[in-house]
Amino acid sequence: MENRLTESYFLDKDSSLETHWRSIVLLGRNVASYKFALAKTLLEFPTTKTLITLEELALPFAKNISEHLKTNDKQVTGPSSKFLDYCRQFNNRELNEEQLREYSSKLGFVNVIDAFHNVAGGEVQRFFEDARKKEKGITLTDNFYRLFEAKQQSNLKNEVDSRWHLWETAIAENINPRLLEINSDFENDLLYVLDAGNARIDVTSSRGALNGYQKSKCFYCHKPIEIQPGLENSCDVDHFFPHILKKFDLRNIDQIWNLVLACKECNRGRNGKFDRIPDIQFLEELHRRNNFYIESHHPLRETMIIQTGKTSEERIRFLQKFSDDAVDIIPVSQKWKPSDNYGSRL
Secondary structure, rough: OOOOOOOOOOOOOOOOOOHHHHHHHHHHOOEOOOHHHHHHHHHHOOOOOOOHHHHHHHHHHHHHHHHHHOOOOOOEEEOOOHHHHHHHHHHHOOOHEEEEEEHHHHHHOOOOHHHHEEEOOEEOOOOOOOOOOHOOEEOOOHHHHHHHHOOOHHHHHHHHHHHHHHHHHHHHOOOOHHOOOEEOOOOOOOEEEEEEHHOOOOHHHHHHHHHHHOOOOOOOOOOEEOOOOOOEEEEEEEOOOOOHHHHHHHHOOOOHHHHEOOOOOHHHHHOOOOOOEOOOHHHHHHHHHHHHHOOOOOOOOHHHHHHHOOOHHHHHHHHHHHHHHHHOOOOOOOOOOOOOOOOOOO
C-alpha cells in the first residue's frame, strides 16, 4: 500500500533576474534571430536613460544582425524578409548607415518587442515596456538596471552570442532549434550538434511499468488514459522536468525517475505543460511515486534506488537539488499546473 506524506518536503526557489533574462535568450521561442539581436543590443547600449527610441536602437540592432549574416546567411526559419535583405545590402556596401537605420526602424521591430518576454507559454519579468505608440520606443524597467548592477554584462553578452550561433547553425542544418542537442568534444575544445532524431528518446515501452502506479490516470489531472498507442485517449510519456533541460547538463533527465504518463491535453494541449516545470505539489507526488516503486519492491526498485538514492531523505535531497537547478534555468513564474482536475487517481 502506498505511503502518503503528511507534510511538504520541498520548497520553491525564487528566480533571480539573471534567470529570467537567460530564459528569454535560451528558452524563448524563435522564428528569427531578432530576439538575440535585441538582447545583445540592449546589453551593449551606452545609456543610463529610461527611454530608448527605435531610431536609437535601429542601427546597432541591424548591425548585430548584419554581422551574423556574414557567417550564416540563414537568420529566419521561414522565407527571408525585406529587412534581412537590407542588412545584406549593407554588408555589400549597397546601403549606408543612415539608410540601414531607416529601414531597421520601420521593419526590424515589428514582432520582436511584443514577443521578447514570452517564454514557455507565459511571460517572464519584464526588462522593458513597449512605448512605441506614445514615445516611439521602449522604456527600460528597474529590472534591467538591476540586471546590470549584478555585474553580469560580459557573461550575458557572451551567452547571447553563443546561443545565437547554436540557433543559426541548427536552422542552417534543418534541425528544429528547440530540439538542438549540444555536445562537447573536450579534447579538441569543440561544441557539436547531433541530428534532431536523437533529441528525445522513444520511451513508449515504459508505459506499462509507469502505469502500475498511475492506474490508467494522468499523472497531473487524473483524467483516464490508455497506455496502448493509437487510441483517442492514449497517453504520452512525459519528462516531469522538461527534456529541454538536457541541453544544460542535467543529463539524467531521460531516466525512469523523471518519466510519468500524461494525457495529451496536459502534455501538449492548449494549456499544456510543454517546457514548464510542474507546480511544487507535483514534485511531492513524484517523490511519492518513486518511493512507491521502492517500498513496494516493484521490479523497478533497484533502478529507482540507483538513480535517486537509498533512503527517502536522500531521494528528497536529490529531487530538491534537481528542482533548484531547473529553476536556475526555467523561471519559477513559469511553473505549470493543469486547468482541470478529474479527482483522485486512486
